[in-house]
Amino acid sequence: MRTKLFRARPVAVLATAAALAAGLCTPAAATEQQQTVARHGAGYLARAITAGGGNLSADVTSTAYAVLGLHAAGVGRQAAQDGVAYLSTQLGEPLKGADGQDDPGRVAYVVLAAVAGKQNPRRFGGENLVDRLLATQRADGLFGSAAPTYDGAFRQGLALTALKAAKVPSTDARIAAATTWLTGQQCANGLWQAYRADTAVPCAPADPATFSGPDTNSTGMAVQGLAAYGKLPGAKKVLAALNAARSADGGFAFVAAPGQASDPNSTALAIQAIVAAGGQPGNAYAALASFQLGCTDPAADRGAFFYPGSRAVNLLATVQAVPAAAGKAFPLAPSTPSAAVPEVPCAVSAQLAGTPGPCAGTSGVTVTVDFAAFGGAQETRCAPGAQASGVAALQNAGFTPTGTTRWGLAFVCRINALPTPAQDPCVNTPPATAYWAYYHANAGATAWTYSTQGASTYVPPLGSIEAWAFGNGATPTLTPTQVRTS
The missing domain is CATH 1.50.10.20 (Glycosyltransferase)
Incomplete structure (x- = not known):
């Protein structure tokens, strides 16, 4: 079979009634x-x-x-x-x-x-x-x-x-x-x-x-x-x-x-x-x-x-x-892709039992979640052993994330039921002004690094810290050093 990758005369579809909401000068999606x-x-x-x-x-x-x-x-x-x-x-x-x-x-x-x-x-x-x-x-x-x-x-x-x-x-x-x-x-x-x-x-x-x-x-x-x-x-x-x-x-x-x-x-x-x-x-x-x-x-x-x-x-x-x-126009520069073959994360099976406090050494991945935006404290737990993704670490540490209706856990919208459904129905992606920001700190790091990858595809190394904070690009209250000694 041969396929020409263009469409000369597509089938007509019904027009939508909503008005045009944004133009080309609108900032690109995150x-x-x-x-x-x-x-x-x-x-x-x-x-x-x-x-x-x-x-x-x-x-x-x-x-x-x-x-x-x-x-x-x-x-x-x-x-x-x-x-x-x-x-x-x-x-x-x-x-x-x-x-x-x-x-x-x-x-x-x-x-x-x-x-x-x-x-x-x-x-x-x-x-x-x-x-x-x-x-x-x-x-x-x-x-x-x-x-x-x-x-x-x-x-x-x-x-x-x-x-x-x-x-x-x-x-x-x-x-x-x-x-x-x-x-x-x-x-x-x-x-x-x-x-x-x-x-x-x-x-x-x-x-x-x-x-x-x-x-x-x-x-x-x-x-x-x-x-x-x-x-x-x-x-x-x-x-x-x-x-x-x-x-x-x-x-x-x-x-x-x-x-x-x-x-x-x-x-x-x-x-x-x-x-x-x-x-x-x-x-x-x-x-x-x-x-x-x-x-x-x-x-x-x-x-x-x-x-x-x-x-x-x-x-x-x-x-x-x-x-x-991916935001790429042709031609593409020569590259070497990673070995990863991502999957849409709809569920995580066989969760491990997380424990309070940080992990010892490289025994697992430490996960810390800052609930300050909701009047709570920053909670730290250990996800024991190697973790398949940031979402898996969050769950295996003992937290309960909820994804969006549209994308599942590809976009973490709630952690431990926060924000509430009244605050965000979690249908599509969370708003840019109120979302769970995701950070990493590898072993020995003293500052948080904002994740350039989604939690569903990022694989945290043993001995590292995964951190979450809610707001408009909010950062955790505690530093990586403070989390390790908490």
Whole structure:
């Protein structure tokens, strides 16, 4: 099976009635929250690659995109390596289009994945993929021999991101021709539609009824390709036009017109365009996260993304959502993901019996919770032995955390029933002004370090202290030194 990772004419969905709540200048969602969404999505992809024997659905483009998601989220090292190894064996017929010629999109995805995996795309599986991609270029600068009717701008932007990843310089005449072709396709409002046969004719207005005019998918990849080479004209206009096309929840639909319900694919590509153009996606991250399968879904599906109309795993939505949830535009820099394969933490089994006071030496993980915001004291308990995560340590020390309805224990909303349901219903993520802040202090540390990872994925070392304090970035009353002697 071959899959082209774009959608030319999606099924229309009903528009929501709520008014637009936030614009592109809205501060982005907390980095820890969006990264948790990305890591859980990547965890699903890593398990799917492993279950598939090193690939995703025996499909080159899906596997390559999944590898990019693993590198963007920074997890799933073995699956990422297995995926790249699989891609190195699929460089013949799987990279061809219906016309028997190299498909620039498929070649580009493999180049991007190879570079992210620290492989040389000019000597990948015995092939020079960079030369093959460049060889698809037409005299007018467009890559690919197939008709560009439904994917011209998308595949051109994608090819440019891959060539940038492969370090083809902007001084190369072929890059100049490619960027000229793509900038010539830009609509007057700064966005792109799939293809303009005659660029002297203005783009049609965005029309959800006919799926005509500028769309978020073409725009998303076109912006990434041009921005990669520093050739994006009118970035402020692009951001303003995308802002005007937002859905009520802050996400995006396929056609770049307001008043529609968002979908994960379009929201993901729009986020990447905004990041590439130097903007702030704002509540688009939360809109994207709303399509992630969680604790109410089958355990095997958790972390994946669904498309409106069904809560079944949608592979295309998942591979496109993960890099965007991580806040990454293409191309990705070479990296080595961690070995972790995160899971959505819906329950922790077989809790150990915690004891009052700090742990002795490296016998366990000390957990301290400051209830000062609720008129209480700071309580310290020991979670004996090694702990699988910060959430497990909290529970095994003897505290009772409660997660959100939407995300389960991926977001700790209450500890020992505080705050009360009246103070926070704990449906979605806690507000930025009133949440349980999470800190670490390794053995010997005298100051708290704010966690850059969620408690569901962080693994505390033996002899360390886990600390929680409630408020607007509140810090524990007691220092690590005081906790050790309490």
